[in-house]
Amino acid sequence: MTHSMVIVGAGIGGLALALLLARAGRSSQVIEARHDPSLGDSRRSINLALSERGRRTLDEIGLTPRLAPHLIAMYGRTRHDVNGGVARFAYDLAGARALHSLRRDALMTQLLDAARDNPRIDLRLGETVATVDLDARRLVCRSRSGRRTLGYDLLIGADGAGSRVGAAIDDQRGEPAPRQALDHGYKEVTLSARDAWRLGLELNALHVWPREDYMAIALPCSDGQFAATLFLPHRARAGVPGFDALARRSDTEAFLATAFPDIAREAPHVAAELHEAPAAPILCRLARHWTDRAGHALVIGDAAHAMAPFLGQGMNCALEDCRLLAALLADAAPADAPAALARFAIDRRPDAAAICRLSADNYGEMRRGIAAPAFARRRALEGRLQTALPDRFVPRYAMIAFTTLPYASLADRADRQEALIDDHLARHPDDAHGAADDGTTGAPLTRALHDALA
Ligand code: FAD
Structure with a gap:
């Protein structure tokens, strides 16, 4: 069987693209390995900061009204010093524009519901794309019910940082870009509304505890809780703590008491949660080639440009990819679609390279600069x-x-x-x-x- 448009991955990017294409009258089949991609996992942040680029795509899909109850405006960053000092920095120096904190599961649920309701989207959950044959334009997919082979005219790899489609493009082109895991990883915990009240965290801000060589941040959730993330080196080195040095719960307690005494005092349960949480890696990769040689396959989102999370642009950039690509495809006759994919890759890659660089650089500003x-x-x-x-x-x-x-x-x-x-x-x-x-x-x-x- 052949489907003219196949999207691999029903993450934020894959679903947004399918919905935008459906609005332009184009059908797609979306194949997703997970049975319920709205459920979180330890490699994905609980909350996301939504900015203008992402919002514009969600507006075009028509999802913003349904997401409104889940959006918490963040007008600036609040810095928490080790001695208890607090300083506020507005994001918008000339007005009152805000970023919006949004739970990933709320966004995914809305995207999935919209895709399920759309007759132009054939959503296949619980199916893994196991093999990508770019020359034959054929995929092999595996699920609990067995294997199937599927042909395609156009293939979009929206399958994240470990992209199978991207790996096939790399194999064919023979120039794979290296995947870099940063020296720092992260752990996530939840601060309850009571913790937030005790810590004096105002709702409409992104909170940062910069500590030179590492930092913690917390984003508000619509139920008054905060999703907090500790970014720390994987390995301790002279004078700088690391996750490997926090093997026992008592190590974590001692670390919190020294580095984040306010959290240790007002939310002491955090030590146990941090101790239990897995330390996730931060994977960065800018693919060298985004299309296959014949121009029938393309990667977007994290599959093309997995970036450090320090500017909160990964999802926003993926959603912007979708808007720009959908506009090119909507204007192209079917025979010209490969040229549209090539145009997208040529125009967009320099932008992805720029935001990857800016995102990595911003870690320094967040953990050191704002202090x-x-x-x-x-x-x-x-x-x-x-x-x-x-x-x-x-x-x-x-x-x-x-x-x-x-x-x-x-x-x-x-x-x-x-x-x-x-x-x-x-x-x-x-x-x-x-x-x-x-x-x-x-x-x-x-x-x-x-x-x-x-
Ligand atoms: P993904 O979300 O990774 O989705 C890929 C999908 O493809 C998954 O559902 C996966 O199951 C599926 N898949 C993979 N392989 C296969 C296969 N072989 N067959 C079938 N399906 C497959 N971005 C922001 O804009 N703002 C933020 O505040 C922000 N904070 C972040 C904080 C952290 C700690 C991290 C790590 C990232 C953050 N990001 C943020 C980045 C954001 O999470 C990603 O950029 C975004 O999820 C990328 O979406 P995607 O659809 O490209 O990929």
Whole structure:
């Protein structure tokens, strides 16, 4: 049997693409290894930060109203110091735009329900794509009821960081990109609404406990709980703790008491949960080739660009992939579909490379940068610059989170902006005012930014 469009993986990307294609009148078969992909597993975060790119795709699918009860606005980051000090940093320096925290299972349930209700989507759960033959355009799928062989005209690999479709493309092209596991892994625990109250965590913020070499974060859930994640090296080294040094529960208790005394005091059960939770790896990989030679197979989402989670863009980028690809396919005659896949891969890969780099770099800012006194001064300066130059200057984070500017061009623009600000601060380290308020030191910076960012 042959199906014209086969999508491997009913994760966020696979389901969103199938729904967008269905809106454009195209049918697809979606094959998913898990019986219920809405159920969490230890390799997937409990909560996700949704930003503009992801939201726009969910709007197009028509899911935003159904997701509204599950969305918690996060207007900024709240930093928790080891001595109990707290500082707040708005995400949007010029307005009140927010990221939204969303439970992964709530998003997956809505995507699955929409796909099940859609007559153009043939959803096959509990079936694993075991073999991908790109030359014959054929898949072998395995399930409890046996094996089946399926032909395709177009194959989309939305099958995540360990993509089988991506591996077949790598084999055919002979240039596999290495998969990198970061030195740091993560563990997740839940803080109850009572814990959050005792810790004084306000609901509408992303909370960060930066500790130089590692950090913890917590995102709010719609029921008042918080999903907390500890990022830590897998292996301890001189003076820096690691998961391997927390073998006994008492080790974890001692670690929490030293590194996160507020959590150890107000939510002591966390030590036992952390001890029990598995340490998950963080896998990063930017595939070199996204299409097979004949142009009938393509990878998207984590299958094409698994990135570090420190900017909260993996899902947002996957959802943006879906919107851009669906638009190209909707405009293409069936015979031109391979050209549309090739166009997508050529246009999108530089953007994926940029956001992979930015995401890895942001770990430093989150665990070290926001704890530095200079961080607050610089954010204040950036806010004033944005007010003074609303059409020219938008801070890097705001371009990533609140726009759909292509990642590669925003990275380039942000690099130029930041070089000018670095240069200015090297000469005027105490200038937290910029041009808007300070005619002597600020005006030259404003003018330089104005001219450079035309
Ligand atoms: P996946 O979600 O991995 O889905 C792939 C699907 O394919 C799975 O359901 C899998 O079962 C199926 N599959 C795999 N192989 C086969 C096969 N052979 N046959 C059939 N089915 C198969 N992103 C954000 O935007 N915001 C965040 O705040 C955020 N936080 C994160 C925190 C952490 C700790 C981590 C690790 C990631 C985070 N991400 C975040 C990234 C986000 O989780 C991923 O980018 C996103 O899930 C990618 O979606 P996907 O559909 O491409 O892949």
